[in-house]
Amino acid sequence: MSTYQVALIGNPNCGKTALFNALTGSRHKVANYPGVTVEKRQGMLAINDTNIHLLDLPGIYSLRGISPDELVARQALLGELANEPIPNLIIFVADATNLALNLRLAIEVKALGYPMVIALNMMDVAKEQGVEIDIQQLSQLLNVPIIATVAVKKQGLNELRQQIATHIEAHPHKPSLNAWQEPSAEDLRQTYAIVDLMLNKTVTEKPWRHHLTEKLDRILLHPIWGMLCLLAILFCMFQAVFSWAVVIQNLMQTGIDATIQWLHHTLPDGPLTNLICDGVLAGVGSVVVFLPQILILFLFILVLEDSGYMARAAFLMDRLMSKIGLNGKAFIPMLSAYACAIPGIMAARTIENLKDRMVTIMITPLTTCSARLPVYTLLIAAFIPSKDVLGFINLQGLVMFLLYLAGISAALTMGFIFKKFLFKGRAPLMLMEMPIYRLPSLHNILVGLGERAKIFLMRAGTIILSVMILLWFLSSYPTPPASWHGAAVAYSFAGRIGQFLEPFFAPIGFNWQMVVALIPGLAAREAAIAGLGTVYAVSGNEDTIAQSLIQTLHHEWGLATGLAILAWYVFAPQCISTLAVTKRETNSWLWPTVMFVYMFSLAYLAAFIVFHITNYFL
Amino acid sequence: MQTPLTLDQIPKNKKAFITAIDDRSHPHAELSNIEKRLLEMGFVEGAPVMLLHEAPFSKDPLIVRLRNNRIAIRRSEAKCIQVQLQL
Ligand SMILES: Nc1nc2c(ncn2[C@@H]2O[C@H](COP(=O)(O)OP(=O)(O)OP(=O)(O)O)[C@@H](O)[C@H]2O)c(=O)[nH]1
Numbered sequence: 001m002s003t004y005q006v007a008l009i010g011n012p013n014c015g016k017t018a019l020f021n022a023l024t025g026s027r028h029k030v031a032n033y034p035g036v037t038v039e040k041r042q043g044m045l046a047i048n049d050t051n052i053h054l055l056d057l058p059g060i061y062s063l064r065g066i067s068p069d070e071l072v073a074r075q076a077l078l079g080e081l082a083n084e085p086i087p088n089l090i091i092f093v094a095d096a097t098n099l100a101l102n103l104r105l106a107i108e109v110k111a112l113g114y115p116m117v118i119a120l121n122m123m124d125v126a127k128e129q130g131v132e133i134d135i136q137q138l139s140q141l142l143n144v145p146i147i148a149t150v151a152v153k154k155q156g157l158n159e160l161r162q163q164i165a166t167h168i169e170a171h172p173h174k175p176s177l178n179a180w181q182e183p184s185a186e187d188l189r190q191t192y193a194i195v196d197l198m199l200n201k202t203v204t205e206k207p208w209r210h211h212l213t214e215k216l217d218r219i220l221l222h223p224i225w226g227m228l229c230l231l232a233i234l235f236c237m238f239q240a241v242f243s244w245a246v247v248i249q250n251l252m253q254t255g256i257d258a259t260i261q262w263l264h265h266t267l268p269d270g271p272l273t274n275l276i277c278d279g280v281l282a283g284v285g286s287v288v289v290f291l292p293q294i295l296i297l298f299l300f301i302l303v304l305e306d307s308g309y310m311a312r313a314a315f316l317m318d319r320l321m322s323k324i325g326l327n328g329k330a331f332i333p334m335l336s337a338y339a340c341a342i343p344g345i346m347a348a349r350t351i352e353n354l355k356d357r358m359v360t361i362m363i364t365p366l367t368t369c370s371a372r373l374p375v376y377t378l379l380i381a382a383f384i385p386s387k388d389v390l391g392f393i394n395l396q397g398l399v400m401f402l403l404y405l406a407g408i409s410a411a412l413t414m415g416f417i418f419k420k421f422l423f424k425g426r427a428p429l430m431l432m433e434m435p436i437y438r439l440p441s442l443h444n445i446l447v448g449l450g451e452r453a454k455i456f457l458m459r460a461g462t463i464i465l466s467v468m469i470l471l472w473f474l475s476s477y478p479t480p481p482a483s484w485h486g487a488a489v490a491y492s493f494a495g496r497i498g499q500f501l502e503p504f505f506a507p508i509g510f511n512w513q514m515v516v517a518l519i520p521g522l523a524a525r526e527a528a529i530a531g532l533g534t535v536y537a538v539s540g541n542e543d544t545i546a547q548s549l550i551q552t553l554h555h556e557w558g559l560a561t562g563l564a565i566l567a568w569y570v571f572a573p574q575c576i577s578t579l580a581v582t583k584r585e586t587n588s589w590l591w592p593t594v595m596f597v598y599m600f601s602l603a604y605l606a607a608f609i610v611f612h613i614t615n616y617f618l
Numbered sequence: 619m620q621t622p623l624t625l626d627q628i629p630k631n632k633k634a635f636i637t638a639i640d641d642r643s644h645p646h647a648e649l650s651n652i653e654k655r656l657l658e659m660g661f662v663e664g665a666p667v668m669l670l671h672e673a674p675f676s677k678d679p680l681i682v683r684l685r686n687n688r689i690a691i692r693r694s695e696a697k698c699i700q701v702q703l704q705l
Binding site: 064097098101188217322328 | 639650652653654655656657658659660663665670671673674675676678679681685687688689690691692695
């Protein structure tokens with residue numbers, strides 16, 4: 001058995017990843033906007049005893065490699081990476097509804113000297129549009145085999161596999177490449193002219209309009225309604241996150257509490273029981289109950305992404321973003337960061353200008369990632385009364401929305417400052433395709449939710465679990481001598497660390513229990529909640545254990561402290577993985593350091609202001 | 619000489635086609651390689667275009683229809699695309 005490398009390449013949003021998934025059975029993210037795939041991905045498929053490495057590459061408009069994601073594709077095709085072999089064969093994925101553009105690129109890629117197969121994708125949409133293509137003749141004119149495919153319905157895959165098999169026999173060795181020469185503007189025009197000639201002979205198009213897209217755009221891009229819709233969509237998202245999940249969440253919480261009680265009664269008293277109950281269940285459990293909320297948030301984001309709305313949001317936000325010197329495209333990483341800052345920072349690769357990318361990376365962690373959700377929810381439940389404002393808006397949901405708004409405003413303000421002082425530069429271009437609206441695919445959404453649930457539970461089971469066990473030890477040992485008055489936890493290592501740091505945090509109203517909980521919050525933000533769960537469970541007597549964490553916090557902290565920690569978490573220094581990704585993407589230790597310092601200062605300042613203002617008015 | 623009509627000036631929903639791509643008036647024509655970028659996105663002489671939407675508030679950027687696709691583009695770049703209305 002030998003291995004053979006095949007690369008998928010094409011314009012953005014033509015369905016490469018959908019095809020990759022269909023061929024290899026993987027579940028990589030597919031969504032309806034240009035620039036979803038920003039890195040190279042490998043998968044395996046076997047055809048007639050040959051193992052094939054299939055490579056999925058980011059979409060490109062040319063081989064010039066202007067933005068970092070395009071550069072990845074260029075390097076893979078031109079063999080510019082020292083230890084990476086070039087592919088044996090290229091599958092050029094072309095969007096059948098946008099042939100002029102796609103075939104122009106196909107000709108540029110083919111000139112490199114690769115054997116090539118064209119997968120003419122989106123054939124279902126083309127049919128619907130009344131585009132008729134004489135595939136056989138087109139294939140002769142281009143001198144490339146063409147296979148019609150519908151990646152999302154797995155049509156045309158067998159023919160494609162067949163073609164790959166034929167190619168393996170015909171070209172068993174790596175091709176020898178021609179040097180790539182950047183086409184001049186005149187070259188580009190000439191290629192278009194050649195493509196036009198081919199298309200005139202082989203394609204008949206009816207005048208066509210996508211009525212759904214036009215109707216929706218008339219509302220969603222309307223100068224007034226469009227903006228209102230964007231706000232309304234975001235607002236609904238946060239209301240839903242807050243109110244829909246509560247029922248399931250309460251059930252889960254009741255279940256966990258009952259389990260803890262039951263274990264306390266059945267297991268023999270001792271450190272192990274305490275570890276399981278107070279450390280593992282109270283800590284990890286307090287995080288796991290947020291799964292429903294996170295899934296609802298993701299449901300919204302996935303629907304926005306797969307319907308085609310994301311690109312519209314970028315368009316609507318372009319003006320605002322250009323005020324801070326960025327372009328609307330930077331809004332997509334920021335929206336993705338609502339899920340998690342890490343894919344958000346990676347998505348910044350689609351931004352071509354280095355300085356703009358740096359600014360986007362630096363401010364992305366200020367958008368409210370889903371790991372902050374548990375923290376917000378818990379604190380809101382403890383300190384904000386659940387009543388209706390104006391009769392229909394839930395006050396808790398409203399506060400949640402305001403916290404998100406504070407995050408995005410802070411991101412925009414910081415973006416402005418960074419752009420003005422650190423990364424000055426000319427205004428970037430905004431050129432972006434607006435895909436047609438599509439009914440989000442149930443499959444894509446379920447796969448996306450499944451992946452997210454898996455990641456979330458894995459985190460709870462690994463990082464958070466180990467941090468909790470460690471924290472439990474630190475807050476349970478050493479045990480105080482008999483003469484010790486007061487809570488045992490105050491005598492422990494954790495208690496001492498907390499008390500040592502307390503003076504620094506006292507001006508912003510934090511007590512030492514909170515300080516202890518903030519430290520695991522660095523490993524993963526939601527671990528701060530677990531930390532509070534553990535610290536208060538350890539320090540509690542039988543009565544307080546029976547109380548929920550919400551009630552405990554409500555009794556232990558004043559309103560000012562509660563609001564101060566909410567403000568803190570709007571800016572809170574991000575988790576370590578975010579800093580690590582920043583290091584990787586910027587290739588320097590400087591920027592993660594700057595990021596940590598500036599966010600820490602903002603958080604401290606915000607908590608300070610909120611704490612003192614609240615105290616002043618109460 | 620009359621200044622040529624450009625993509626940012628035509629009325630909405632009127633059919634037009636591209637007559638020239640000319641980035642000489644663009645402030646960053648050289649640095650950003652505007653002409654090539656536009657060509658690579660499919661803006662080429664002869665292609666049918668139509669102005670569809672203007673963004674809220676400032677009426678910038680625009681969404682234009684290019685053949686059967688929609689593309690968001692700022693006015694500054696749309697100025698480099700000369701067009702002629704179809705009668
Ligand atoms: N109707 C239809 N939709 C398709 C087909 N192939 C892909 N799609 C959809 O088109 C969108 C884009 O698909 P992706 O696979 O993410 O495209 P991509 O080429 O990997 O995109 P980039 O990562 O941006 O380069 C998704 O919403 C898919 O569900 C197809 O053959 N027919």
